[in-house]
Amino acid sequence: MLAAAALAALALERHGRLVRARRDAHTDPLTGLPNRRGLAAAWPRRRQDAALELMFIDLVGFRHVNGAHGHAIGDAVLQEVARRFRRSLPATAWLARVGGDEFVAVGPPDTAAALTASLAQPIALPDGRYVTIGLRIGRAPVLGLDLGTALARAQSALAKVA
Numbered sequence: 001m002l003a004a005a006a007l008a009a010l011a012l013e014r015h016g017r018l019v020r021a022r023r024d025a026h027t028d029p030l031t032g033l034p035n036r037r038g039l040a041a042a043w044p045r046r047r048q049d050a051a052l053e054l055m056f057i058d059l060v061g062f063r064h065v066n067g068a069h070g071h072a073i074g075d076a077v078l079q080e081v082a083r084r085f086r087r088s089l090p091a092t093a094w095l096a097r098v099g100g101d102e103f104v105a106v107g108p109p110d111t112a113a114a115l116t117a118s119l120a121q122p123i124a125l126p127d128g129r130y131v132t133i134g135l136r137i138g139r140a141p142v143l144g145l146d147l148g149t150a151l152a153r154a155q156s157a158l159a160k161v162a
Contacts, residue, residue, distance in 0.1 A: 028097040030075055031082035039096040039104055043147040050143045051108055052092070056154035057115065059101040060134035073125055080123050081133060088118035104151070112137050136161045 026038035034042065059081065066074035078101070085095055085103065093107025093114075105111050115135065122130035138158025140150050 031079055031097050033082055033086075033103075034094075034096040036096070036098045039098060040147055042094065050141075052106055052142045053109055053111070053139045054142050054145075054150040054154050055105040055107070055112055055115070056138045056140075056151065056158050057103040057105060058136045058138075058158060059103075060136055061131070062101040062133055065131050065133070069125065069131075076126060077123055077131065077133065081119065084118040085115055088114040090114065104154075106142060109139075112139065 026034055026041055028035040028038075062074065062077065062081075065077050078097075082095075082097065082103075085105070089095060089105070090107055090111055093105055093111045095106075096104045098104050105115060115137065119133050119135060122132045124130055136158055138154040138156065138161060140153035140157060142150050145153070
């Protein structure tokens with residue numbers, strides 16, 4: 001009886017580790033947002049909606065923050081940007097962090113304005129100073145596109161944004 005209970009406990013523990021490993025593989029550890037793998041895993045559910053756009057977001061001014069204040073401050077700024085983005089998203093939108101200062105949002109066209117507005121106020125640094133972070137957004141429709149094509153189109157549109 002004890003052996004069966006021990007085996008069951010071991011199986012539950014192993015299952016829990018597997019679930020955590022899968023979650024961690026799809027999550028950015030700094031922001032808690034889905035990462036590129038998480039975006040790819042969710043993509044098939046998202047790309048069938050004609051009302052949605054993929055928005056490739058590049059933060060403006062972040063590299064200066066990282067260079068001038070160090071990576072710990074840069075990490076805190078990225079966490080605050082992610083919090084603001086999450087709070088501003090329409091209910092149908094979805095967000096991922098896909099690179100150092102790059103995010104991807106999938107949502108209705110008004111998502112871009114909401115994301116931009118979320119960074120209108122300066123971000124307080126732990127030492128009491130403030131920084132202003134801006135963003136550039138490249139947009140592409142999602143309907144029927146595979147993730148690679150939608151990302152490439154949004155990045156191409158971003159390159160044209162001043």
